[in-house]
Amino acid sequence: xxxxxxxxxxxxxxxxxxxxxxxxxxxxxxxxxxxxxxxxxxxxxxxxxxxxxxxxxxxxxxxxxxxxxxxxxxxxxxxxxxxxxxxxxxxxxxxxxxxxxxxxxxxxxxxxxxxxxxxxxxxxxxxxxxxxxxxxxxxxxxxxxxxxxxxxxxxxxxxxxxxxxxxxxxxxxxxxxxxxxxxxxxxxxxxxxxxxxxxxxxxxxxxxxxxxxxxxxxxxxxxxxxxxxxxxxxxxxxxxxxxxxxxxxxxxxxxxxxxxxxxxxxxxxxxxxxxxxxxxxxxxxxxxx
Amino acid sequence: xxxxxxxxxxxxxxxxxxxxxxxxxxxxxxxxxxxxxxxxxxxxxxxxxxxxxxxxxxxxxxxxxxxxxxxxxxxxxxxxxxxxxxxxxxxxxxxxxxxxxxxxxxxxxxxxxxxxxxxxxxxxxxxxxxxxxxxxxxxxxxxxxxxxxxxxxxxxxxxxxxxxxxxxxxxxxxxxxxxxxxxxxxxxxxxxxxxxxxxxxxxxxxxxxxxxxxxxxxxxxxxxxxxxxxxxxxxxxxxxxxxxxxxxxxxxxxxxxxxxxxxxxxxxxxxxxxxxxxxxxxxxxxxxxxxxxxxxxxxxxxxxxxxxxxxxxxxxx
Numbered sequence: 001x002x003x004x005x006x007x008x009x010x011x012x013x014x015x016x017x018x019x020x021x022x023x024x025x026x027x028x029x030x031x032x033x034x035x036x037x038x039x040x041x042x043x044x045x046x047x048x049x050x051x052x053x054x055x056x057x058x059x060x061x062x063x064x065x066x067x068x069x070x071x072x073x074x075x076x077x078x079x080x081x082x083x084x085x086x087x088x089x090x091x092x093x094x095x096x097x098x099x100x101x102x103x104x105x106x107x108x109x110x111x112x113x114x115x116x117x118x119x120x121x122x123x124x125x126x127x128x129x130x131x132x133x134x135x136x137x138x139x140x141x142x143x144x145x146x147x148x149x150x151x152x153x154x155x156x157x158x159x160x161x162x163x164x165x166x167x168x169x170x171x172x173x174x175x176x177x178x179x180x181x182x183x184x185x186x187x188x189x190x191x192x193x194x195x196x197x198x199x200x201x202x203x204x205x206x207x208x209x210x211x212x213x214x215x216x217x218x219x220x221x222x223x224x225x226x227x228x229x230x231x232x233x234x235x236x237x238x239x240x241x242x243x244x245x246x247x248x249x250x251x252x253x254x255x256x257x258x259x260x261x262x263x264x265x266x267x268x269x270x271x272x273x274x275x276x277x278x279x280x281x282x283x284x285x286x287x288x289x
Numbered sequence: 290x291x292x293x294x295x296x297x298x299x300x301x302x303x304x305x306x307x308x309x310x311x312x313x314x315x316x317x318x319x320x321x322x323x324x325x326x327x328x329x330x331x332x333x334x335x336x337x338x339x340x341x342x343x344x345x346x347x348x349x350x351x352x353x354x355x356x357x358x359x360x361x362x363x364x365x366x367x368x369x370x371x372x373x374x375x376x377x378x379x380x381x382x383x384x385x386x387x388x389x390x391x392x393x394x395x396x397x398x399x400x401x402x403x404x405x406x407x408x409x410x411x412x413x414x415x416x417x418x419x420x421x422x423x424x425x426x427x428x429x430x431x432x433x434x435x436x437x438x439x440x441x442x443x444x445x446x447x448x449x450x451x452x453x454x455x456x457x458x459x460x461x462x463x464x465x466x467x468x469x470x471x472x473x474x475x476x477x478x479x480x481x482x483x484x485x486x487x488x489x490x491x492x493x494x495x496x497x498x499x500x501x502x503x504x505x506x507x508x509x510x511x512x513x514x515x516x517x518x519x520x521x522x523x524x525x526x527x528x529x530x531x532x533x534x535x536x537x538x539x540x541x542x543x544x545x546x547x548x549x550x551x552x553x554x555x556x557x558x559x560x561x562x563x564x565x566x567x568x569x570x571x572x573x574x575x576x577x578x579x580x581x582x583x584x585x586x587x588x589x590x591x592x593x594x595x596x597x598x599x600x601x602x603x604x605x606x
Binding site (some may be wrong): 014030034035036038062082085086089091092093094095097099101102103104106107110111150184223226227229230234260261263264267270274275278 | 342347348350395398399401402403405406409410411413414417418421510540543544547577578579582583584585586587589590591594
């Protein structure tokens, strides 16, 4: 029983790490630009398939290094061409546009790579289990968690200490004042968007190694990421981090006792949090309205 | 009677005439009666969403939940409880509307994108329930094993099961009831208050209007109308589909409202007609219709943000 429990908690934490990576990107874009990026799951798929297409030439490590920045560049182009005209209009429009974009990406991937799943090979030494008792902790899973932790640490360092990060944080609180101080808001939004998409691309590569690739892999991760943001509190990145891990572990634990409800439980968790604390766990007053 | 009033009356008469004779003028244009019925039902759903979006200024991106609950409510009632079509429709309306009313209490304090986000997430709850609880709902395959029943008035029967045309007029009758109620509410002082909230929420609050309560009532009414449409949709297909509860269906409804014109009462019906016909046509000529529907979303947002009616009105002015 302990082993089963441990197995599911580990599973939950690993799934939670994915939710966090997705949700942080979504949250960055939502906080600064008020854009709910429905195509975020699509960018995850793009990242995964770029890695898949590159790995025969540059190997797994090369793909891991190249795919996220390439995804970010695609994201940057999309932001420039499609999303930029919508800033300042009702957020409804960017929501609808990214919604349509998600359709196009999913269907486009299916058109190019086919509907059936593709395996992504990871280096052999990573796919070994650590020991017989802890069969569920493969090297790849540990590696994945390490990458996620490094990425999150880098993100928080970027936001805390660099000029770009400080501007993003300031812009989240009061974009008008930041603009009045002579900072190029358009550039800031583009870079912020690119950072968010970079994280989506990274999760795409990591997910490809763990689960394999298929065109719908992004959609399944999108909704839990939304819930991670809502549970953690809209406007708070640490909140998103905690929210993602929390719902990951909650669904992992439910899988032990009542497998059918393992997806539903995160919605229950969200309802409970909203009832007890309408602004989310770490949300600040005023950010919700 | 002023010129504007009489013009409005003429437009209204034209719309109803078009709807009344739809089965007759659609056939020569390559349509069929069942397509017209679907347009009516999805149009009602889009109009009920727009009741909230266009007239209260609150974006719900989870309306498929209430639509789908209406469908499952009607389907389950027909399968297990009653053989009366009207009672099944009422069961559907109650299931969707009451769930909406209860969840609405959790939602009303949020605004803008955050309202949209929380409604998406809550909408998915019902999708998962329908998906997982297969013993009751049929799971991924959807709810089957029920049929709409002929209407029995004692002295005569209306066979809405086998006669498409009769069924169209039954749906049109329901549509007229719902749309009449919507129009009546919007013309009432309550409806005026909804529009005031849309135009300037802060000012309305200072005037002493209880904003949260009004938004909750508008949301609840909108849920009731949406589940009415959903219940009718179950009758159209004799089938309830879990994908009818999914957020992508909500996206379709928002798209219909935006494409037709959010600020007009009839816009969403036009949007639904265009959307249904385009989707019907695309899925008959290509397997990649999803890409084209996605492209349609992108193009409408970039080039016709005010919708077809808004576009015509602007070019006329």
